[in-house]
Amino acid sequence: xxxxxxxVGKDKTGIIAKVSGFLAERKVNILDIxxxxxxxxxxxxxxxxxxxxxxxxxxxxxxCAEMGGKIGMSIHVQxxxxxxxxxxx
Amino acid sequence: MxxxxxxxxxxxxxxxxxxxxxxxxxxxxxxxxxxxxxxxxAKKVYDAVCKKAEKIVKVTQDLSLEYGIPIVNxxxxxxxxxxxxxxFAEKSHLIGKALDDAAKAVGIDFLGGYTALVHKGMADYERxxxxxxxxxxxxxxxxxxxxxxxxxxxxxxxxxxxxxxxIVKKTAEMTAKNGGFGCAKLVVxxxxxxxxxxxxxxxxxxxxxxxxxxxxxxxxxxxxxxIDGMPQADLTELAETIKRTAxxxxxxxxxxxxxxxxxxxAEFGIVDLSLAPTPARGDSVAAILEQMGLxxxxxxxxxxxxxxxxxxxKKGGVMASSRVGGLSGAFIPVSEDIGMIEAxxxxxLCIDKLEAMTAVCSVGLDMIAVPxxxxxxxxSAIIADEAAIGMINNKTTAVRIIPAPNKKVGDxxxxxxxxGRAPVMPVHGESAEKFISRGGLIPAPIHSNKx
Numbered sequence: 120x121x122x123x124x125x126x127v128g129k130d131k132t133g134i135i136a137k138v139s140g141f142l143a144e145r146k147v148n149i150l151d152i153x154x155x156x157x158x159x160x161x162x163x164x165x166x167x168x169x170x171x172x173x174x175x176x177x178x179x180x181x182x183c184a185e186m187g188g189k190i191g192m193s194i195h196v197q198x199x200x201x202x203x204x205x206x207x208x
Numbered sequence: 209m210x211x212x213x214x215x216x217x218x219x220x221x222x223x224x225x226x227x228x229x230x231x232x233x234x235x236x237x238x239x240x241x242x243x244x245x246x247x248x249x250a251k252k253v254y255d256a257v258c259k260k261a262e263k264i265v266k267v268t269q270d271l272s273l274e275y276g277i278p279i280v281n282x283x284x285x286x287x288x289x290x291x292x293x294x295x296f297a298e299k300s301h302l303i304g305k306a307l308d309d310a311a312k313a314v315g316i317d318f319l320g321g322y323t324a325l326v327h328k329g330m331a332d333y334e335r336x337x338x339x340x341x342x343x344x345x346x347x348x349x350x351x352x353x354x355x356x357x358x359x360x361x362x363x364x365x366x367x368x369x370x371x372x373x374x375i376v377k378k379t380a381e382m383t384a385k386n387g388g389f390g391c392a393k394l395v396v397x398x399x400x401x402x403x404x405x406x407x408x409x410x411x412x413x414x415x416x417x418x419x420x421x422x423x424x425x426x427x428x429x430x431x432x433x434x435i436d437g438m439p440q441a442d443l444t445e446l447a448e449t450i451k452r453t454a455x456x457x458x459x460x461x462x463x464x465x466x467x468x469x470x471x472x473x474a475e476f477g478i479v480d481l482s483l484a485p486t487p488a489r490g491d492s493v494a495a496i497l498e499q500m501g502l503x504x505x506x507x508x509x510x511x512x513x514x515x516x517x518x519x520x521x522k523k524g525g526v527m528a529s530s531r532v533g534g535l536s537g538a539f540i541p542v543s544e545d546i547g548m549i550e551a552x553x554x555x556x557l558c559i560d561k562l563e564a565m566t567a568v569c570s571v572g573l574d575m576i577a578v579p580x581x582x583x584x585x586x587x588s589a590i591i592a593d594e595a596a597i598g599m600i601n602n603k604t605t606a607v608r609i610i611p612a613p614n615k616k617v618g619d620x621x622x623x624x625x626x627x628g629r630a631p632v633m634p635v636h637g638e639s640a641e642k643f644i645s646r647g648g649l650i651p652a653p654i655h656s657n658k659x
Contacts, residue, residue: 177273197276
Protein backbone atom coordinates (compact mmCIF):
# COMPACT_ATOMS: atom_id res chain seq x y z
CA UNK A 120 0.00 0.00 0.00
CA UNK A 121 1.29 3.43 -0.91
CA UNK A 122 0.84 6.74 0.81
CA UNK A 123 1.77 10.33 0.09
CA UNK A 124 3.78 12.28 2.64
CA UNK A 125 3.60 16.06 2.28
CA UNK A 126 5.94 18.32 4.21
CA VAL A 127 5.36 22.06 4.04
CA GLY A 128 6.87 24.90 6.06
CA LYS A 129 9.63 27.47 6.35
CA ASP A 130 12.88 26.18 4.89
CA LYS A 131 15.74 25.23 7.20
CA THR A 132 18.58 22.74 7.48
CA GLY A 133 17.92 19.05 7.96
CA ILE A 134 14.24 18.68 7.13
CA ILE A 135 14.69 15.78 4.72
CA ALA A 136 17.09 14.06 7.10
CA LYS A 137 14.65 14.28 10.00
CA VAL A 138 11.62 13.15 8.01
CA SER A 139 13.34 10.31 6.20
CA GLY A 140 14.95 9.11 9.44
CA PHE A 141 11.58 9.16 11.17
CA LEU A 142 10.05 7.12 8.35
CA ALA A 143 12.96 4.64 8.30
CA GLU A 144 12.50 3.95 12.01
CA ARG A 145 8.98 2.81 11.17
CA LYS A 146 10.09 0.69 8.21
CA VAL A 147 8.39 3.00 5.72
CA ASN A 148 10.11 2.75 2.34
CA ILE A 149 10.50 5.95 0.29
CA LEU A 150 9.78 5.37 -3.41
CA ASP A 151 9.91 8.88 -4.80
CA ILE A 152 10.72 12.37 -3.59
CA UNK A 153 10.04 15.71 -5.21
CA UNK A 154 11.01 18.87 -3.42
CA UNK A 155 10.88 22.57 -4.23
CA UNK A 156 11.37 25.88 -2.50
CA UNK A 157 8.48 28.28 -3.18
CA UNK A 158 9.71 31.69 -2.04
CA UNK A 159 10.96 30.83 1.46
CA UNK A 160 8.73 27.85 1.80
CA UNK A 161 9.86 24.30 1.62
CA UNK A 162 7.45 21.86 -0.02
CA UNK A 163 8.26 18.17 -0.30
CA UNK A 164 6.12 15.36 -1.53
CA UNK A 165 7.15 11.76 -0.99
CA UNK A 166 5.52 8.64 -2.29
CA UNK A 167 6.12 5.90 0.26
CA UNK A 168 5.40 2.19 0.53
CA UNK A 169 3.87 1.31 3.90
CA UNK A 170 3.42 -2.43 3.29
CA UNK A 171 6.10 -3.27 5.88
CA UNK A 172 5.41 -0.33 8.15
CA UNK A 173 5.56 -1.11 11.86
CA UNK A 174 2.53 1.10 12.51
CA UNK A 175 -0.89 1.46 10.85
CA UNK A 176 -1.48 4.23 8.33
CA UNK A 177 -3.79 6.07 10.74
CA UNK A 178 -1.15 5.91 13.49
CA UNK A 179 1.61 6.95 11.06
CA UNK A 180 -0.43 10.00 10.04
CA UNK A 181 -0.86 10.99 13.69
CA UNK A 182 2.81 10.43 14.56
CA CYS A 183 4.08 12.37 11.55
CA ALA A 184 1.74 15.30 12.26
CA GLU A 185 3.03 15.36 15.84
CA MET A 186 6.69 15.15 14.76
CA GLY A 187 6.05 17.93 12.21
CA GLY A 188 4.73 20.13 14.98
CA LYS A 189 7.99 19.66 16.90
CA ILE A 190 10.17 20.78 13.98
CA GLY A 191 7.82 23.57 12.89
CA MET A 192 6.63 21.87 9.70
CA SER A 193 3.20 20.76 8.58
CA ILE A 194 3.35 17.06 7.71
CA HIS A 195 0.49 15.07 6.20
CA VAL A 196 0.43 11.38 5.41
CA GLN A 197 -2.49 10.28 3.26
CA UNK A 198 -3.49 7.18 1.35
CA UNK A 199 -2.55 7.81 -2.28
CA UNK A 200 -6.04 6.85 -3.47
CA UNK A 201 -7.49 10.16 -2.30
CA UNK A 202 -5.40 12.02 -4.87
CA UNK A 203 -6.14 9.54 -7.65
CA UNK A 204 -9.84 9.81 -6.88
CA UNK A 205 -9.97 13.58 -6.80
CA UNK A 206 -7.67 14.49 -9.64
CA UNK A 207 -8.20 11.93 -12.39
CA UNK A 208 -11.38 11.42 -14.38
CA MET B 209 -0.21 9.95 -11.48
CA UNK B 210 -0.92 13.16 -9.59
CA UNK B 211 1.46 16.10 -9.47
CA UNK B 212 2.70 18.43 -6.74
CA UNK B 213 0.06 21.07 -7.36
CA UNK B 214 -2.75 18.55 -7.05
CA UNK B 215 -1.41 17.28 -3.76
CA UNK B 216 -1.03 20.78 -2.35
CA UNK B 217 -4.45 21.79 -3.68
CA UNK B 218 -6.07 18.90 -1.83
CA UNK B 219 -4.35 19.83 1.41
CA UNK B 220 -5.35 23.48 0.98
CA UNK B 221 -8.97 22.44 0.44
CA UNK B 222 -8.97 20.74 3.82
CA UNK B 223 -6.86 23.18 5.80
CA UNK B 224 -8.13 26.49 4.49
CA UNK B 225 -11.39 25.88 2.66
CA UNK B 226 -13.23 23.56 5.06
CA UNK B 227 -13.45 20.58 2.71
CA UNK B 228 -14.92 17.73 4.66
CA UNK B 229 -17.11 14.69 4.45
CA UNK B 230 -20.14 16.07 6.21
CA UNK B 231 -21.67 12.80 7.24
CA UNK B 232 -21.23 9.06 7.06
CA UNK B 233 -24.68 7.71 7.76
CA UNK B 234 -25.49 4.05 8.27
CA UNK B 235 -28.99 3.11 7.19
CA UNK B 236 -30.33 0.16 9.16
CA UNK B 237 -33.50 -1.78 8.46
CA UNK B 238 -35.31 -2.44 11.72
CA UNK B 239 -38.11 -4.50 10.17
CA UNK B 240 -36.79 -7.73 11.74
CA UNK B 241 -37.07 -6.10 15.18
CA UNK B 242 -40.86 -5.90 15.34
CA UNK B 243 -41.79 -8.04 18.34
CA UNK B 244 -44.94 -9.07 20.18
CA UNK B 245 -44.85 -6.14 22.60
CA UNK B 246 -43.48 -2.61 22.64
CA UNK B 247 -41.05 -3.58 25.39
CA UNK B 248 -39.67 -6.55 23.45
CA UNK B 249 -39.40 -4.44 20.29
CA ALA B 250 -37.58 -1.66 22.12
CA LYS B 251 -34.97 -4.12 23.33
CA LYS B 252 -34.51 -5.60 19.86
CA VAL B 253 -34.24 -2.15 18.31
CA TYR B 254 -31.61 -1.09 20.84
CA ASP B 255 -29.58 -4.26 20.29
CA ALA B 256 -29.79 -4.02 16.50
CA VAL B 257 -28.54 -0.42 16.34
CA CYS B 258 -25.77 -1.09 18.87
CA LYS B 259 -24.59 -4.17 17.02
CA LYS B 260 -24.68 -2.81 13.47
CA ALA B 261 -23.29 0.63 14.24
CA GLU B 262 -20.86 -0.52 16.91
CA LYS B 263 -17.77 0.35 14.88
CA ILE B 264 -18.99 3.41 12.99
CA VAL B 265 -17.14 5.93 15.14
CA LYS B 266 -13.84 4.03 15.14
CA VAL B 267 -13.95 3.28 11.41
CA THR B 268 -14.71 6.87 10.42
CA GLN B 269 -11.92 8.15 12.70
CA ASP B 270 -9.45 5.81 11.02
CA LEU B 271 -10.62 6.77 7.53
CA SER B 272 -10.34 10.42 8.38
CA LEU B 273 -6.72 9.96 9.46
CA GLU B 274 -5.75 7.69 6.58
CA TYR B 275 -7.13 9.87 3.83
CA GLY B 276 -6.50 13.20 5.52
CA ILE B 277 -10.09 14.40 5.12
CA PRO B 278 -12.17 15.28 8.18
CA ILE B 279 -15.40 13.33 8.61
CA VAL B 280 -17.61 15.63 10.63
CA ASN B 281 -20.62 13.53 11.54
CA UNK B 282 -21.31 9.85 12.05
CA UNK B 283 -24.97 9.01 12.10
CA UNK B 284 -27.58 6.30 11.81
CA UNK B 285 -30.89 6.28 9.99
CA UNK B 286 -33.56 3.64 10.54
CA UNK B 287 -36.74 2.26 9.01
CA UNK B 288 -39.59 4.77 9.54
CA UNK B 289 -40.42 4.11 13.17
CA UNK B 290 -44.19 4.40 12.68
CA UNK B 291 -43.99 1.02 10.91
CA UNK B 292 -42.01 -0.56 13.73
CA UNK B 293 -44.46 0.87 16.28
CA UNK B 294 -47.64 0.08 14.33
CA UNK B 295 -48.93 -2.77 16.54
CA PHE B 296 -48.51 -0.71 19.73
CA ALA B 297 -48.53 2.89 18.54
CA GLU B 298 -49.64 4.26 21.91
CA LYS B 299 -46.29 3.05 23.29
CA SER B 300 -44.17 4.53 20.48
CA HIS B 301 -42.23 6.59 23.01
CA LEU B 302 -40.60 3.40 24.30
CA ILE B 303 -39.07 2.81 20.88
CA GLY B 304 -38.00 6.46 20.74
CA LYS B 305 -36.24 6.11 24.08
CA ALA B 306 -34.51 2.89 23.01
CA LEU B 307 -33.25 4.58 19.82
CA ASP B 308 -31.92 7.56 21.75
CA ASP B 309 -30.17 5.25 24.21
CA ALA B 310 -28.64 3.31 21.31
CA ALA B 311 -27.37 6.52 19.71
CA LYS B 312 -25.65 7.41 22.97
CA ALA B 313 -24.21 3.92 23.36
CA VAL B 314 -22.54 3.92 19.93
CA GLY B 315 -21.38 7.53 20.28
CA ILE B 316 -23.22 9.22 17.40
CA ASP B 317 -24.71 12.69 17.66
CA PHE B 318 -27.99 12.08 15.80
CA LEU B 319 -30.14 9.12 14.83
CA GLY B 320 -32.87 9.77 12.27
CA GLY B 321 -36.04 7.91 11.47
CA TYR B 322 -38.67 8.65 14.09
CA THR B 323 -40.67 9.01 10.95
CA ALA B 324 -44.14 8.57 9.50
CA LEU B 325 -45.05 8.51 5.80
CA VAL B 326 -48.58 9.84 5.46
CA HIS B 327 -48.47 11.55 2.05
CA LYS B 328 -51.76 10.10 0.91
CA GLY B 329 -53.57 9.10 4.04
CA MET B 330 -53.09 8.57 7.72
CA ALA B 331 -53.97 5.32 9.49
CA ASP B 332 -55.02 5.48 13.14
CA TYR B 333 -51.67 4.09 14.29
CA GLU B 334 -49.88 6.77 12.28
CA ARG B 335 -51.92 9.55 13.85
CA UNK B 336 -51.16 8.13 17.29
CA UNK B 337 -47.48 7.90 16.38
CA UNK B 338 -47.33 11.48 15.09
CA UNK B 339 -49.02 12.69 18.25
CA UNK B 340 -46.15 11.18 20.25
CA UNK B 341 -43.50 13.27 18.42
CA UNK B 342 -43.47 16.37 20.68
CA UNK B 343 -43.06 14.39 23.87
CA UNK B 344 -40.47 12.09 22.34
CA UNK B 345 -38.40 14.98 20.96
CA UNK B 346 -38.62 16.74 24.32
CA UNK B 347 -37.51 13.70 26.29
CA UNK B 348 -34.72 12.49 24.00
CA UNK B 349 -31.47 14.14 22.95
CA UNK B 350 -30.27 12.62 19.73
CA UNK B 351 -33.37 11.30 18.01
CA UNK B 352 -34.60 13.09 14.86
CA UNK B 353 -38.09 12.94 13.45
CA UNK B 354 -39.65 13.53 10.06
CA UNK B 355 -43.08 13.24 8.49
CA UNK B 356 -43.81 13.03 4.77
CA UNK B 357 -47.08 14.80 4.06
CA UNK B 358 -47.15 14.94 0.28
CA UNK B 359 -45.71 13.63 -2.97
CA UNK B 360 -45.89 14.39 -6.68
CA UNK B 361 -47.58 11.06 -7.20
CA UNK B 362 -50.18 11.23 -4.44
CA UNK B 363 -50.86 14.90 -3.80
CA UNK B 364 -50.75 16.69 -0.46
CA UNK B 365 -52.45 15.23 2.60
CA UNK B 366 -53.88 18.43 4.08
CA UNK B 367 -55.18 16.65 7.19
CA UNK B 368 -51.55 15.74 7.93
CA UNK B 369 -50.44 19.30 7.10
CA UNK B 370 -52.93 20.65 9.62
CA UNK B 371 -51.77 18.16 12.24
CA UNK B 372 -48.10 18.94 11.65
CA UNK B 373 -48.63 22.67 12.24
CA UNK B 374 -49.95 21.73 15.67
CA ILE B 375 -47.16 19.21 16.28
CA VAL B 376 -44.47 21.78 15.42
CA LYS B 377 -46.04 24.28 17.83
CA LYS B 378 -46.36 21.71 20.59
CA THR B 379 -42.76 20.54 20.09
CA ALA B 380 -41.55 24.13 20.44
CA GLU B 381 -43.58 24.61 23.61
CA MET B 382 -42.37 21.37 25.17
CA THR B 383 -38.74 22.35 24.50
CA ALA B 384 -39.26 26.04 25.36
CA LYS B 385 -36.40 26.21 27.82
CA ASN B 386 -34.01 25.36 24.98
CA GLY B 387 -35.47 27.91 22.58
CA GLY B 388 -37.76 25.35 20.95
CA PHE B 389 -34.81 23.10 20.12
CA GLY B 390 -37.10 20.11 19.54
CA CYS B 391 -38.20 21.71 16.26
CA ALA B 392 -34.60 21.61 14.99
CA LYS B 393 -34.98 17.82 15.08
CA LEU B 394 -38.29 17.72 13.19
CA VAL B 395 -38.68 17.94 9.40
CA VAL B 396 -41.91 17.99 7.42
CA UNK B 397 -41.34 16.71 3.89
CA UNK B 398 -42.95 16.55 0.49
CA UNK B 399 -41.32 13.91 -1.73
CA UNK B 400 -39.06 12.65 1.07
CA UNK B 401 -36.17 10.53 -0.21
CA UNK B 402 -35.37 7.12 1.22
CA UNK B 403 -31.57 7.36 1.17
CA UNK B 404 -30.93 10.81 2.60
CA UNK B 405 -27.83 10.80 4.83
CA UNK B 406 -28.42 14.29 6.26
CA UNK B 407 -30.18 15.08 9.52
CA UNK B 408 -32.70 15.85 10.74
CA UNK B 409 -34.61 14.32 7.81
CA UNK B 410 -32.76 11.03 7.36
CA UNK B 411 -34.60 7.72 7.45
CA UNK B 412 -33.92 4.32 5.92
CA UNK B 413 -36.59 3.63 3.33
CA UNK B 414 -38.40 0.33 3.08
CA UNK B 415 -37.04 -0.19 -0.43
CA UNK B 416 -33.46 -0.16 0.86
CA UNK B 417 -31.35 -3.19 1.76
CA UNK B 418 -30.49 -4.31 5.29
CA UNK B 419 -27.50 -2.13 6.13
CA UNK B 420 -26.28 0.65 3.89
CA UNK B 421 -23.66 3.39 4.06
CA UNK B 422 -24.71 6.72 2.58
CA UNK B 423 -22.30 9.62 2.55
CA UNK B 424 -22.96 13.34 2.37
CA UNK B 425 -20.14 15.46 1.02
CA UNK B 426 -19.85 19.15 1.48
CA UNK B 427 -17.56 22.02 0.67
CA UNK B 428 -19.19 25.42 0.12
CA UNK B 429 -15.82 26.93 1.11
CA UNK B 430 -14.03 25.06 -1.66
CA UNK B 431 -16.53 26.28 -4.27
CA UNK B 432 -16.34 29.82 -2.95
CA UNK B 433 -12.55 29.73 -3.11
CA UNK B 434 -12.61 28.32 -6.64
CA ILE B 435 -14.67 31.22 -7.98
CA ASP B 436 -12.91 33.75 -5.77
CA GLY B 437 -10.14 34.18 -8.31
CA MET B 438 -12.53 34.73 -11.24
CA PRO B 439 -13.94 38.26 -10.86
CA GLN B 440 -14.11 38.82 -14.61
CA ALA B 441 -15.42 35.41 -15.64
CA ASP B 442 -18.84 35.09 -17.25
CA LEU B 443 -21.43 32.76 -15.78
CA THR B 444 -20.73 29.91 -18.21
CA GLU B 445 -17.13 29.88 -17.01
CA LEU B 446 -18.25 30.03 -13.39
CA ALA B 447 -20.59 27.08 -13.94
CA GLU B 448 -17.71 25.10 -15.44
CA THR B 449 -15.45 25.82 -12.46
CA ILE B 450 -18.17 24.86 -9.98
CA LYS B 451 -18.69 21.61 -11.89
CA ARG B 452 -15.00 20.74 -11.71
CA THR B 453 -14.88 21.52 -8.01
CA ALA B 454 -18.00 19.46 -7.30
CA UNK B 455 -16.39 16.58 -9.17
CA UNK B 456 -13.36 16.57 -6.87
CA UNK B 457 -15.43 16.87 -3.70
CA UNK B 458 -17.73 14.07 -4.77
CA UNK B 459 -14.86 11.78 -5.67
CA UNK B 460 -13.47 12.16 -2.16
CA UNK B 461 -16.92 11.31 -0.79
CA UNK B 462 -17.31 8.25 -2.93
CA UNK B 463 -13.92 6.90 -1.93
CA UNK B 464 -14.73 7.27 1.76
CA UNK B 465 -18.20 5.79 1.26
CA UNK B 466 -16.91 2.65 -0.44
CA UNK B 467 -14.19 2.10 2.11
CA UNK B 468 -16.52 2.77 5.05
CA UNK B 469 -19.08 0.33 3.65
CA UNK B 470 -16.42 -2.36 3.27
CA UNK B 471 -15.12 -1.95 6.81
CA UNK B 472 -18.58 -1.79 8.35
CA UNK B 473 -19.96 -4.83 6.52
CA ALA B 474 -22.59 -2.74 4.80
CA GLU B 475 -23.56 -1.99 1.24
CA PHE B 476 -22.38 1.21 -0.36
CA GLY B 477 -25.58 3.17 -0.92
CA ILE B 478 -25.21 6.64 -2.37
CA VAL B 479 -23.21 9.81 -2.31
CA ASP B 480 -25.35 12.85 -1.58
CA LEU B 481 -23.83 15.81 -3.41
CA SER B 482 -25.01 18.57 -1.21
CA LEU B 483 -23.36 21.86 -0.47
CA ALA B 484 -24.06 21.92 3.25
CA PRO B 485 -22.90 25.03 5.07
CA THR B 486 -21.82 25.33 8.70
CA PRO B 487 -21.92 28.45 10.85
CA ALA B 488 -18.12 28.79 10.40
CA ARG B 489 -16.98 31.73 8.30
CA GLY B 490 -15.73 30.48 4.93
CA ASP B 491 -18.18 27.57 4.88
CA SER B 492 -21.24 29.37 3.59
CA VAL B 493 -23.55 28.86 0.61
CA ALA B 494 -24.66 32.49 0.93
CA ALA B 495 -21.04 33.56 0.46
CA ILE B 496 -20.88 31.70 -2.87
CA LEU B 497 -23.95 33.55 -4.12
CA GLU B 498 -22.44 36.82 -2.97
CA GLN B 499 -19.15 35.91 -4.65
CA MET B 500 -21.11 35.54 -7.88
CA GLY B 501 -21.94 39.22 -7.63
CA LEU B 502 -24.82 39.83 -5.24
CA UNK B 503 -24.40 42.54 -2.63
CA UNK B 504 -26.38 40.42 -0.20
CA UNK B 505 -28.07 37.06 -0.46
CA UNK B 506 -31.83 37.58 -0.64
CA UNK B 507 -31.70 40.44 -3.11
CA UNK B 508 -33.01 40.22 -6.68
CA UNK B 509 -30.91 37.73 -8.62
CA UNK B 510 -30.51 35.33 -5.71
CA UNK B 511 -32.82 32.69 -7.17
CA UNK B 512 -30.99 32.72 -10.51
CA UNK B 513 -27.56 32.43 -8.85
CA UNK B 514 -28.76 29.57 -6.67
CA UNK B 515 -30.33 27.76 -9.64
CA UNK B 516 -27.04 27.88 -11.52
CA UNK B 517 -25.01 26.80 -8.49
CA UNK B 518 -27.34 23.91 -7.70
CA UNK B 519 -27.30 22.62 -11.26
CA UNK B 520 -23.52 22.92 -11.67
CA UNK B 521 -22.94 21.01 -8.42
CA LYS B 522 -25.16 18.19 -9.66
CA LYS B 523 -23.50 17.99 -13.05
CA GLY B 524 -20.01 17.75 -11.54
CA GLY B 525 -21.18 15.27 -8.93
CA VAL B 526 -23.02 12.98 -11.31
CA MET B 527 -19.89 12.71 -13.44
CA ALA B 528 -17.88 11.76 -10.36
CA SER B 529 -20.07 9.07 -8.87
CA SER B 530 -22.15 6.31 -10.34
CA ARG B 531 -24.39 6.24 -7.29
CA VAL B 532 -25.78 9.65 -6.61
CA GLY B 533 -28.83 10.02 -4.40
CA GLY B 534 -30.24 11.57 -1.28
CA LEU B 535 -31.08 15.24 -1.52
CA SER B 536 -28.16 16.33 -3.72
CA GLY B 537 -28.22 20.09 -4.10
CA ALA B 538 -27.38 23.24 -2.22
CA PHE B 539 -28.74 23.58 1.31
CA ILE B 540 -29.93 26.92 2.59
CA PRO B 541 -30.48 26.44 6.33
CA VAL B 542 -30.66 29.94 7.75
CA SER B 543 -29.24 29.30 11.22
CA GLU B 544 -26.39 27.14 9.94
CA ASP B 545 -24.94 29.58 7.43
CA ILE B 546 -23.23 32.76 8.61
CA GLY B 547 -24.04 34.57 5.35
CA MET B 548 -27.74 33.70 5.65
CA ILE B 549 -27.80 34.73 9.31
CA GLU B 550 -26.30 38.11 8.51
CA ALA B 551 -28.61 38.67 5.55
CA UNK B 552 -31.64 37.85 7.69
CA UNK B 553 -30.39 40.21 10.39
CA UNK B 554 -29.96 43.08 7.99
CA UNK B 555 -33.40 42.40 6.54
CA UNK B 556 -32.33 41.51 3.00
CA LEU B 557 -33.42 37.88 3.33
CA CYS B 558 -37.07 37.15 4.11
CA ILE B 559 -39.15 33.98 4.23
CA ASP B 560 -40.89 34.80 0.93
CA LYS B 561 -37.53 34.97 -0.87
CA LEU B 562 -36.34 31.79 0.82
CA GLU B 563 -39.50 30.10 -0.42
CA ALA B 564 -38.70 31.14 -3.98
CA MET B 565 -35.15 29.86 -3.56
CA THR B 566 -36.45 26.46 -2.48
CA ALA B 567 -38.00 26.03 -5.91
CA VAL B 568 -34.55 25.78 -7.47
CA CYS B 569 -32.44 23.99 -4.86
CA SER B 570 -32.67 21.33 -2.25
CA VAL B 571 -34.34 21.33 0.14
CA GLY B 572 -36.72 23.79 1.68
CA LEU B 573 -37.36 26.28 4.44
CA ASP B 574 -34.69 25.03 6.76
CA MET B 575 -33.82 26.10 10.30
CA ILE B 576 -35.94 29.21 10.25
CA ALA B 577 -37.03 30.81 13.50
CA VAL B 578 -40.37 32.63 13.56
CA PRO B 579 -42.16 34.40 16.43
CA UNK B 580 -43.38 32.13 19.21
CA UNK B 581 -46.97 33.38 18.87
CA UNK B 582 -47.23 32.29 15.21
CA UNK B 583 -50.52 30.34 14.97
CA UNK B 584 -50.33 26.61 14.19
CA UNK B 585 -52.48 27.20 11.10
CA UNK B 586 -49.93 29.68 9.76
CA UNK B 587 -47.20 27.07 10.20
CA SER B 588 -49.42 24.56 8.41
CA ALA B 589 -49.90 27.06 5.60
CA ILE B 590 -46.14 27.53 5.28
CA ILE B 591 -45.81 23.74 5.10
CA ALA B 592 -48.55 23.60 2.46
CA ASP B 593 -46.81 26.23 0.30
CA GLU B 594 -43.51 24.36 0.43
CA ALA B 595 -45.21 21.04 -0.26
CA ALA B 596 -46.93 22.58 -3.29
CA ILE B 597 -43.57 23.68 -4.70
CA GLY B 598 -42.20 20.17 -4.21
CA MET B 599 -45.26 18.41 -5.58
CA ILE B 600 -45.52 20.48 -8.75
CA ASN B 601 -41.78 20.52 -9.47
CA ASN B 602 -41.16 16.84 -8.73
CA LYS B 603 -38.59 17.64 -6.10
CA THR B 604 -38.07 17.24 -2.40
CA THR B 605 -39.10 20.17 -0.26
CA ALA B 606 -39.12 20.37 3.48
CA VAL B 607 -39.95 22.65 6.35
CA ARG B 608 -37.88 22.77 9.52
CA ILE B 609 -39.27 25.77 11.32
CA ILE B 610 -38.92 26.90 14.92
CA PRO B 611 -41.73 29.00 16.40
CA ALA B 612 -39.38 30.20 19.12
CA PRO B 613 -41.27 30.39 22.43
CA ASN B 614 -41.60 33.90 23.86
CA LYS B 615 -39.48 35.38 21.07
CA LYS B 616 -40.47 38.09 18.63
CA VAL B 617 -39.05 39.49 15.40
CA GLY B 618 -35.55 40.83 15.97
CA ASP B 619 -34.75 38.36 18.76
CA UNK B 620 -32.42 35.46 18.21
CA UNK B 621 -32.41 31.78 19.10
CA UNK B 622 -29.02 30.21 19.66
CA UNK B 623 -28.74 26.43 19.37
CA UNK B 624 -24.95 26.33 19.37
CA UNK B 625 -22.61 24.05 17.46
CA UNK B 626 -23.47 23.07 13.89
CA UNK B 627 -27.09 24.16 14.32
CA GLY B 628 -25.95 27.76 14.80
CA ARG B 629 -28.17 30.70 15.65
CA ALA B 630 -31.36 31.90 14.02
CA PRO B 631 -32.66 35.46 13.90
CA VAL B 632 -36.44 35.43 14.40
CA MET B 633 -37.96 36.29 11.01
CA PRO B 634 -41.37 37.87 10.39
CA VAL B 635 -44.29 35.89 8.96
CA HIS B 636 -47.42 37.30 7.33
CA GLY B 637 -50.02 38.25 9.92
CA GLU B 638 -53.09 37.48 7.80
CA SER B 639 -54.78 34.21 8.69
CA ALA B 640 -54.90 31.01 6.63
CA GLU B 641 -57.02 29.24 9.21
CA LYS B 642 -60.08 28.66 7.04
CA PHE B 643 -57.97 27.16 4.26
CA ILE B 644 -56.11 24.83 6.62
CA SER B 645 -59.31 23.78 8.42
CA ARG B 646 -60.83 22.45 5.20
CA GLY B 647 -58.58 19.37 5.32
CA GLY B 648 -58.76 16.70 2.64
CA LEU B 649 -56.24 15.96 -0.09
CA ILE B 650 -54.85 18.36 -2.68
CA PRO B 651 -54.99 16.04 -5.70
CA ALA B 652 -51.79 15.03 -7.46
CA PRO B 653 -50.92 17.21 -10.45
CA ILE B 654 -51.86 16.16 -13.97
CA HIS B 655 -48.23 15.50 -14.91
CA SER B 656 -48.01 12.77 -12.26
CA ASN B 657 -50.16 10.58 -14.53
CA LYS B 658 -47.36 9.15 -16.57
CA UNK B 659 -48.45 5.51 -16.83
